[in-house]
Amino acid sequence: MSIVLDFEKPIVEIQKKIDELKKMSEDSGMDLEAQIQDFEKQAQDYKKELYSKLKPSQKLQIARHQERPKFLDFVELMCEDFIELHGDREGTDDRAIIGGLAKIDGKPVMIIGIQKGKTTKENLEYNFGMPQPQGYRKALRLFKHADKFKIPVVTLIDTPGAYPGIKAEETGQGSAIAVNLREMSKLTVPIVAIITGEGCSGGALGLAVADRVMMLEHAYYTVISPEGCASILWRDASMYAEAAEALKITSKDLLELGIIDEEIPEPLGGAHADYKTTAESMKTSILKALKELNKLSVDELKEQRYNKFRAMGRFIEG
Amino acid sequence: MTIQEWFDKRKQAQIERRAKDMKGIEENASGLWVKCVHCDSQILKSELEENLMVCPHCDYHFRINAKTRIAQLFDEGSFEELFKNVLPTDPLNFVDTESYAERLKKAHSKTGLDEAVITGLGKIEGHKIAAAVMDFDYMGGSMGSVVGEKVTRIMEKALALKIPMLAVTSSGGARMQESALSLMQMAKTSCAVGKLDEAGILYINLLTEPTFGGITASFGTLGDIIIAEQGARIGFAGRRVIEQTIRQKLPSDFQTAEYLLKYGQVDIVSKRKNLRKTLANILDMHGV
Numbered sequence: 001m002s003i004v005l006d007f008e009k010p011i012v013e014i015q016k017k018i019d020e021l022k023k024m025s026e027d028s029g030m031d032l033e034a035q036i037q038d039f040e041k042q043a044q045d046y047k048k049e050l051y052s053k054l055k056p057s058q059k060l061q062i063a064r065h066q067e068r069p070k071f072l073d074f075v076e077l078m079c080e081d082f083i084e085l086h087g088d089r090e091g092t093d094d095r096a097i098i099g100g101l102a103k104i105d106g107k108p109v110m111i112i113g114i115q116k117g118k119t120t121k122e123n124l125e126y127n128f129g130m131p132q133p134q135g136y137r138k139a140l141r142l143f144k145h146a147d148k149f150k151i152p153v154v155t156l157i158d159t160p161g162a163y164p165g166i167k168a169e170e171t172g173q174g175s176a177i178a179v180n181l182r183e184m185s186k187l188t189v190p191i192v193a194i195i196t197g198e199g200c201s202g203g204a205l206g207l208a209v210a211d212r213v214m215m216l217e218h219a220y221y222t223v224i225s226p227e228g229c230a231s232i233l234w235r236d237a238s239m240y241a242e243a244a245e246a247l248k249i250t251s252k253d254l255l256e257l258g259i260i261d262e263e264i265p266e267p268l269g270g271a272h273a274d275y276k277t278t279a280e281s282m283k284t285s286i287l288k289a290l291k292e293l294n295k296l297s298v299d300e301l302k303e304q305r306y307n308k309f310r311a312m313g314r315f316i317e318g
Numbered sequence: 319m320t321i322q323e324w325f326d327k328r329k330q331a332q333i334e335r336r337a338k339d340m341k342g343i344e345e346n347a348s349g350l351w352v353k354c355v356h357c358d359s360q361i362l363k364s365e366l367e368e369n370l371m372v373c374p375h376c377d378y379h380f381r382i383n384a385k386t387r388i389a390q391l392f393d394e395g396s397f398e399e400l401f402k403n404v405l406p407t408d409p410l411n412f413v414d415t416e417s418y419a420e421r422l423k424k425a426h427s428k429t430g431l432d433e434a435v436i437t438g439l440g441k442i443e444g445h446k447i448a449a450a451v452m453d454f455d456y457m458g459g460s461m462g463s464v465v466g467e468k469v470t471r472i473m474e475k476a477l478a479l480k481i482p483m484l485a486v487t488s489s490g491g492a493r494m495q496e497s498a499l500s501l502m503q504m505a506k507t508s509c510a511v512g513k514l515d516e517a518g519i520l521y522i523n524l525l526t527e528p529t530f531g532g533i534t535a536s537f538g539t540l541g542d543i544i545i546a547e548q549g550a551r552i553g554f555a556g557r558r559v560i561e562q563t564i565r566q567k568l569p570s571d572f573q574t575a576e577y578l579l580k581y582g583q584v585d586i587v588s589k590r591k592n593l594r595k596t597l598a599n600i601l602d603m604h605g606v
Contacts, residue, residue: 162535164555164563169573170581174534174554181508182515182540201492202504202535202554209505223492223501223532228559233414233494247497248410257409259498309509310470312502313463314409 005061014043057241062218063197067272071113071156077279094135096127099142110146112139113156130163133176136206152190155207162203177206184209190293195219211305212289217266220249326570370590379549381527384436384453397440401471406464418495425457433464437472443598448476451486459489462496466503473510482520482606487538491531504536511540520604525552546575546584
């Protein structure tokens with residue numbers, strides 16, 4: 001673990017002691033196996049306890065972890081024969097949204113996701129996972145391709161939001177997202193969406209009007225970033241932990257509210273601790289969902305998708 | 319910064335500051351006169367109202383509430399409100415510096431409205447049309463579950479009656495106090511537009527001061543025809559957020575209706591006085 005989150009420090013401390021004991025045991029030939037095992041159990045128990053009780057603000061840190069697996073990691077671990085399809089055919093290939101054809105368990109899918117980097121250089125290339133309108137339009141082009149050739153769509157979402165910039169406004173950031181929301185509702189093929197990290201606002205929703213919406217256990221999904229919310233409602237961005245709490249951004253909260261259909265468990269220590277297990281769990285969930293959705297006729301599929309979003313919201317009828 | 323730029327910036331800041339207080343100006347104007355927030359001239363209140371709340375001296379379009387908008391756009395007495403019984407609740411027990419429940423109460427007593435949109439059926443120069451008209455004075459016109467539900471219901475009504483649909487937007491975006499439930503209203507309303515689209519029902523957007531965020535990124539820009547009212551500010555991200563992100567100065571006319579027209583984002587920019595005629599003409603030419 002090269003980047004340690006503040007709440008993980010006690011685990012690192014215990015780990016250090018374990019390493020010391022191991023070295024001592026090697027150097028001196030003393031049998032310290034019992035103590036080592038004891039500490040290892042302590043570390044494991046502490047970790048389990050910690051990860052079962054993460055606060056929303058701690059989940060934010062995990063969801064934003066620099067080493068959290070990104071879209072292309074998942075593609076590599078879940079898919080075979082990925083063929084990237086570039087560009088919006090209007091002059092741009094937005095690198096924040098990447099998509100293409102691939103096979104999952106031998107079956108073709110159109111997989112589209114928001115890509116973040118792990119290094120500054122990568123992040124500059126992918127614009128920190130903040131798509132431009134042209135990225136959403138590239139996604140739309142790929143949705144339509146999938147629709148035309150009856151290939152199911154899988155989207156993986158990890159974004160702090162659609163990019164707020166001059167050109168983005170001039171070229172219709174709002175309408176690019178809006179059109180995707182409308183057009184996704186009309187697709188005649190199954191759509192599975194997974195929020196893998198940050199699911200921030202319209203920029204995330206622009207790929208998430210799906211038949212099944214899932215979230216990785218420590219991902220978050222919200223109408224506005226907790227920092228943005230805090231700076232508007234509390235007039236103080238440092239109140240973000242309170243905002244994160246109030247906004248109900250965790251997979252458990254959203255499952256309860258009926259916003260998402262499934263929570264995909266992460267390995268102990270978060271997805272960054274074990275890419276492979278995380279990807280395996282995602283793959284299993286995707287395949288299960290596609291199997292169920294493939295049984296539906298086109299009309300049933302579209303109707304269920306409409307009704308799913310139609311039912312969202314809480315109000316009183318006077 | 320050139321002197322001209324400095325003046326532009328100062329003017330812009332002045333307009334924004336005053337636009338915020340606009341409701342206050344109307345309330346204070348219990349007397350006969352009001353001061354134009356743009357050109358500072360004194361206007362007879364009745365004259366301003368007669369001029370559709372547009373300054374007769376400088377053509378500045380005052381922001382107007384949903385009731386005034388309905389009175390201006392629809393044939394007299396033709397508007398029949400629907401879905402007034404859909405009322406807000408506080409599903410997340412949201413509390414920031416003030417509770418959402420309290421904010422809802424205040425918004426109600428401030429505006430007399432039950433939510434940030436009025437939906438119903440009306441006529442424009444004899445053309446029957448379904449409409450959703452947003453009201454910025456009610457919690458910044460933000461879209462929570464009720465706004466999403468009422469907009470969806472009126473679109474479904476338009477679909478059932480096979481009549482055109484008009485959405486008049488004035489909103490800061492999604493309602494944060496309903497978090498993801500509010501975000502999902504973007505999906506819900508856009509899916510409803512999808513149904514209108516598939517059925518070949520004409521859907522018109524009228525974007526008015528201001529239209530931002532979750533509205534621009536959902537039903538607010540999905541119209542077959544998008545009209546923006548003169549001077550309205552329209553965008554996805556707020557000006558301040560963009561400035562903080564890119565750390566550079568934005569053009570003074572950035573995100574105005576006229577600016578969006580230049581960049582091909584809206585079909586028409588219209589003066590308030592021409593809106594009714596423009597809408598009627600469009601409906602006429604679509605044979606609806």
